[in-house]
Amino acid sequence: MSITSRGAVLSIDAMFAILVLFAIMVVGFWQLGHSAEKQKHEIKRIQLENDAIFLADSLVKNFDLNALLGIAVFDVEKKRVKSNEIMEKRIAELQKNPLIFGSWLKEKNGTQKTFFSKNTGKKECIAIERLVMSEKRRALFGVVVCE
Amino acid sequence: MNEKAIVFSLEATISLLALLVIVSITPVFEGEGMTELLLLQKENDLLKVWAKQGIPEKNKMIQDFLFVFPGQRGKIVVNEREIFIGEKKQGSNAIASKIIFFSRSLEKIEVVLIVFY
Numbered sequence: 001m002s003i004t005s006r007g008a009v010l011s012i013d014a015m016f017a018i019l020v021l022f023a024i025m026v027v028g029f030w031q032l033g034h035s036a037e038k039q040k041h042e043i044k045r046i047q048l049e050n051d052a053i054f055l056a057d058s059l060v061k062n063f064d065l066n067a068l069l070g071i072a073v074f075d076v077e078k079k080r081v082k083s084n085e086i087m088e089k090r091i092a093e094l095q096k097n098p099l100i101f102g103s104w105l106k107e108k109n110g111t112q113k114t115f116f117s118k119n120t121g122k123k124e125c126i127a128i129e130r131l132v133m134s135e136k137r138r139a140l141f142g143v144v145v146c147e
Numbered sequence: 148m149n150e151k152a153i154v155f156s157l158e159a160t161i162s163l164l165a166l167l168v169i170v171s172i173t174p175v176f177e178g179e180g181m182t183e184l185l186l187l188q189k190e191n192d193l194l195k196v197w198a199k200q201g202i203p204e205k206n207k208m209i210q211d212f213l214f215v216f217p218g219q220r221g222k223i224v225v226n227e228r229e230i231f232i233g234e235k236k237q238g239s240n241a242i243a244s245k246i247i248f249f250s251r252s253l254e255k256i257e258v259v260l261i262v263f264y
Contacts, residue, residue, distance in 0.1 A: 013157045017157050017161065020161050020164070024161075024167075024168050027168065028167075028168040045180070046180045046181070049180045049181050050180075053181050053184060057188060060192075083195070084195050084199075108210065108211075128185065130188065130189065130192055131189060131192035131196055131214075131215050132196075133199065133200070138211070138214075140214070140215070
């Protein structure tokens with residue numbers, strides 16, 4: 001670049017370098033925006049996974065009159081909750097929970113009983129299965145949790 | 148122009164800028180999520196059910212394992228007797244849980260459940 005009485009004159013090399021600089025800056029900012037978007041999506045997915053895991057865990061480990069807080073069996077005689085033993089008849093009550101979009105019990109012989117299944121639309125969802133005992137039978141208790 | 152100033156060649160300028168861009172690219176955090184916690188919870192479920200309903204025979208244990216962890220490899224150790232599920236492979240990550248309980252005849256039973264992932 002040389003300074004003349006008419007102003008700065010760019011050589012082709014300098015002009016080319018400036019164009020490359022702009023191109024690199026554009027790519028750099030695009031990359032930053034893209035990675036920020038990816039990061040946001042990843043954090044959202046992990047948050048959803050956390051919610052689903054803790055929700056399913058709470059359901060099979062707690063007893064409450066409000067089924068949304070736990071559907072485990074309560075042993076009146078021993079005055080304690082029997083974790084991982086659930087009351088099948090209370091599963092349908094879970095559809096009141098706005099985060100839960102579906103629930104089922106899958107047995108070892110392959111039979112699956114779906115209690116409810118709501119339309120998830122375009123929501124991102126995750127399904128979690130936990131081993132439970134229902135009426136003394138082993139089954140996988142599944143819930144679909146959406147954002 | 149000042150003769151004493153640093154003069155960058157075009158190549159040097161481009162290289163420096165490219166370096167700047169590479170350095171400024173934020174690495175995307177790709178967490179593994181809570182997969183390990185879920186595996187641990189499921190291991191505990193299986194051990195709890197076995198403790199409540201009694202330790203089944205070897206084949207039933209394998210069936211139970213594959214029911215809870217379909218397609219996964221693992222190892223069950225019951226009182227130091229090892230049962231492998233799937234092929235033995237080195238270099239996998241593993242999550243292990245152990246339960247010790249007493250049967251109705253007061254026999255001590257120790258079960259270790261390992262899931263490779």
